[in-house]
Amino acid sequence: MKVLISTVPFGSVPNHDPLGLLEAARVRYQLNPFGRRLTEPELVELIHDVSILIAGTEPITTEVMEAAPQLRLIARVGIGLDSVDLEAARMRGIAVTYTPEAPAPAVAELTVGLMLDLLRSISRADRLMHSKHWRRFLGRRLDGLTVGVLGVGRVGKRVIRILRGGFPNVRILANDIQPDFSFGEELGIEWVEKNKLYANSDIVTLHLPLTQITNRLITEREIGMMKPSAFIINTSRGGIVDESALATALTSGCLAGAAIDVFDREPYSGVLTDIEPCILTCHMGSMSEDCRAAMETEALEDVLRFVRGDPLKQPVPEVEYTVSKR
Template sequence: MHKVLITSVPFGQKNRKPIEILDSLSVDYEINKIGRKLSEDELKSMINDYTILIAGTEPITRKVMENAPELKLISRIGIGLDNVDLKSAKDLGIKVSYTPDAPAPAVSELTIGLMISIMRSIQIANMNMHQGNWNRFFGRRFEDLTIGIIGLGRIGKRVLEHLNGFKCREILLSDLIEDHDIASNRNIRWVDKETIYSHSDLITLHIPLNSSTHNLIGSKEIAMMKDDVMLVNTSRGGIIDEIELYNGLKKGKIASAAIDVFEKEPYEGNLSTLDNCLITSHMGSMTEDCRSRMEVEATEEAARFIKGEKLELAVPKDEYEDL
């Protein structure tokens, strides 16, 4: 009989359908009782006799998997796979699935919101008002800005679609594969990352975390950027070197940043001491509709596995190619 461990937090709070699916399968399941992201050791200690893991962003390492001899499926709630050791999963015969489409609408909309917030110093004005200080801040508008987008996958493309409505002065795109169909307007063009660094007023990141993107933006890249550049990261922690980001913000090279993701979460670092760094708690996908869709899709995938049906959201082979 299958046993299902659900580690993602939250789960089933806004929509009971994932719970109803599990109940209909007559399987034993347990939902994360700690109520937060698990550490590697915490997950290792509780996973030993489960056959299916419905997972969040906790580290699913070889050590964890080797302590789970019955584990057959990791059904990831979300799109990121940097927390799953895919090579070990492949070596140990554990299938991995994810929900790549569900988070995109919510993450892209939050990205636009964060852009506007730092462009107009909304977070600083809010803090000032709560402290009893009436200060008005000069801001900037999209029509006067060159926006750089690094990563044009599901989320990056949606961000581009939203930005088209703001009539940006120019939008620069960079990715491994250039899709020229999405750069048909004369103010949108494909360039290399170095051109984005040196020409953009605001840079937004939408790429996965892997060996080639870890600390992609460090001191060298920040030095290439315009003075008073703005940065937004709603993709993955670890893509921007957090120490160099802090230094850039503290020295004024970077005017402001909006960061939703961190190398270690929950985040307790120095960026929280800077007014010009808007930080949020990895909440890009946290809208009721997108979060519910992610949970339902991950649970439905677990149900297919239990019924012996073909997985519809299995991680594609190209994700394993560089392992």
């Protein structure tokens, strides 16, 4: 039985040795030889004799699975499942697991950090200082503003708790297809329709899976509803925001700024790299030492359960298969 570890990085957290667990179980493994996100053709070339894939965000398509007749488990390191053709996996008897809770704390903290960066121009000041230019930016405080949270699941709830704990005067507007009203009552959330959220928020932050419903959710139309002074943050999935429409809004002054951690195509080198008020990070929401270690450990635990013939702990639930068909 051979394991391909396509996700990168893997096993790089200090004092954390997931590869040692595989070695102790006498499981053969191969690391991603490219040290970056694989393309579909690259994965096809690597997967032909693989039984278990420890996966990142690379495309795991029907073509990939057809090239892997021995594949029986896809252990996704992370929460997003838009890169996995779940129905194709089910048809081939391939089990799929994921680690939905592990990344959430790091993603939520990065999101709030990006809010402060946008409001106070921290990144812009840093870049200018490194170019030996002194410029003091006049910004706004987060406390007292209105934050619109689109998607109130694992990450969205953590963002709201951080805001409530540190910035008690923030007004929080929220939208979710299944509102948790008891959570909303506890945290003082106003549940609103999306259009009202766009129009009234100083910051719109996205915490949604990428599905057929959420693909291109934020286009020129939605951006046009937002205040010219507003900011948008996406730490969820590329594809939810129309990057071309965002670039146009930022360059024309229809939107004050944005912070984008996820992109349609990664690694990213598109038009947003030329736009100053757009903070760009390289899909690093989950990249804190503790959360990354937890993600790798949880994925690996299910791999070892599979090898032993034990029940899987974190199989992808049926609702995710249903959502993927929409």
